[in-house]
Amino acid sequence: MRFVPVLVAALTLLAPLRASAAENAVVLPPPAYDPPAARAGEQKLVVAGGCFWGIQGVFQRVKGVSRAVSGYAGGAKETARYGKVSQGDTGHAESVEITYDPKVVSLGDLLRVYFSVAHDPTQLNRQGPDDGRQYRSAIFVADNEQQKVARDYIAQLSGAKAFAAPIVTTLEPLEAFYPAESYHQDYLLRHPAQPYIVYNDLPKVENLKRLFPSLYRESPALTN
Secondary structure, eight states: OTTHHHHHHHHGGGGGGHHHHHHHSOOOOOOSOOOOOSSSSOEEEEEEESOHHHHHHHHTTBTTEEEEEEEEESSOGGGOSHHHHTTSOSSOEEEEEEEEOTTTSOHHHHHHHIIIIIOOTTOTTEETTEESGGGOEEEEEOSHHHHHHHHHHHHHHHHTTOSSSOOOOEEEEOOOEEEOOGGGTTHHHHOTTSHHIIIIIHHHHHHHHHHOTTTBOSSOOOOO
16 A cells, blocks of 8 residues: 555656557456366466566456465576576576466456556567566466466467457466566556656556556555
């Protein structure tokens, strides 16, 4: 709650950017295949798509998400450190682990937000100003059902030509997720006036609110 007034003030800086942000956000249909969760209780989804600050900031605002943690996936435990991952050769991607209640928000809902407003799935090994394999678009699937929902949705969007360029999102097995250093957690909420956040990430939050009003929550799910 303590971050809300600061974030609202920072959003006033976005007025000149909202038109271009609206153009960059893609309105997508819901997944045709999105069955109820097979297991009871909270579920987890790990996704990557550029700098984890923005991805985390978006999913912290989604109803049904109790926690969104910035971290690393795709590489070894020994290299799951920001300095190492930033070199681009560890196999890791900057990722976010999303903990959610499937009774409130489905896996398909989360993927729709992910492809629509959280990042651009047509950018190969980069995202906006950030370049390197650590910024790739990837879904780290934990089981066969996650893989099927994600694979079918990518096929659905590709068949509908939802984007002007091919989707390059990879589906990779989730071996492990390693939380990032504490100073990366809740970064968008703690630094809403930083130019990088204002230009690259706050428009994503705005688009979430505009395109998914039924999923948007004013009070973010905090990590710390």
